[in-house]
Amino acid sequence: MTITHPPTPGSALWLYAHPRHGSFNHRLFQEGATALGERYSVATSDLHAQGFDPVLGLRDLGDLAATPGNLAEQAGDAYLRGQAAADVLEEQAKLADAELLVIQFPLWWYGMPAILKGWFDRVLTSGFAYGDVDPELGVPRRYGDGGLTGRRALIVVTAGEDERSIGPRGISGDLDALLFPLTHGVLWYVGIDVLDVHVIHDADALDTEAVEREITRLRERLRAIDEEAVQPFRRLRDGDYAGTRALRPELLPGRTDLRIHLDSGE
């Protein structure tokens, strides 16, 4: 079976995870979706407003709930047999339609809020988002070549810390490294190209003027988003990984940081 979900050109999904109506995040969501609406048809998933349940559990496994086995495989089986949960099917349909995905959240404990993490846990099932093997190459169609290719994603994140604290040598770790499980481990895994993260630093300490400046900055970025280059993560099928597992020793020898997974022409 070949997994492919060609997106609808001009279609976008704005995935949003902040609990408070009227918050700065909520304004970014509203103004951002409006600005994007000038060029895209924008669907939204406001996870808190929807009351989305992020806990992947036995009810996601259909008939296999009581059968021993691997959960991710069983959730994929349930999807293929039409037994995925209704709320998951709804989110999958929005994602399948979108060629641009915006993922907006406040950085909580240096990662996604649980409600957003669980959206990925439940929505990106095997069979829908990954799991196929390339018939010619015989390698799994993941990392640049999954079920959701032909899409781009923009992460919009608000952080309480400044650019030094979450910069390359910042005490809290570089933001690109903190988000690697999402950018590379989730998005790139299922074939979605990732744009540079849009971060708003010191988000809890912005005065009125700074809020307006940040909203303008996001609007302007969104208006030119189609012209942006994506992060050059290495594609599994290109053969940079020995046995599809570890980066070949002759590429960037000795280095073990996460930026080795970018093919930056070094």
Place this chain on the structure above:
Amino acid sequence: MTITHPPTPGSALWLYAHPRHGSFNHRLFQEGATALGERYSVATSDLHAQGFDPVLGLRDLGDLAATPGNLAEQAGDAYLRGQAAADVLEEQAKLADAELLVIQFPLWWYGMPAILKGWFDRVLTSGFAYGDVDPELGVPRRYGDGGLTGRRALIVVTAGEDERSIGPRGISGDLDALLFPLTHGVLWYVGIDVLDVHVIHDADALDTEAVEREITRLRERLRAIDEEAVQPFRRLRDGDYAGTRALRPELLPGRTDLRIHLDSGE
């Protein structure tokens, strides 16, 4: 106000996040907690069995639910005024009591399942776990010096991939880097020392013999856990970070990988 929660000597908390009774993870949980019980008084939090709700939301803010402001601060205010949710108070009490914390989960999308991420989002409130300023040094009591010092944590994680895929140059990123938001960003932030991660690779493909071998390996590790050295993360108050934000340029110059936050005597 000084936050301190001295642990009860000999007390442990096993925090567990897998949905299926009878799974390999469930066996690790049961056998591990039993082995630990030989030397510790072990409380457990079986998050799926408890039906723990991981979504931090307005009900965590007490009277401040309708007041504009920073969510983390408001959750901390709610805690200090005795308005934290009952399930959060219960988990905080177990954590406050424990001098050893075991955190066991399957690696889902290269991170914690949502139900576990949300445990940290909701339970580690300001006022309980962090937020104080050192009266002598004038720096925030975080990163090695928070409200939960005097504790050690062991992460037990099952992964579907092998040690090359999640090793130092593995395609999915090194496991220590993938878990940095948890080890350093959560645990060390609130003062908890972190032991080397206990990982079970290829966890979906173990035969009966390999399962028994892994259970024995975990039991043996737990029996000698008190003798283990902790990861030498840098302590904020020790001054390695300029302005408390970025690692001083003279320390490991030029490096930007996450291991710079370990004081390994290099």
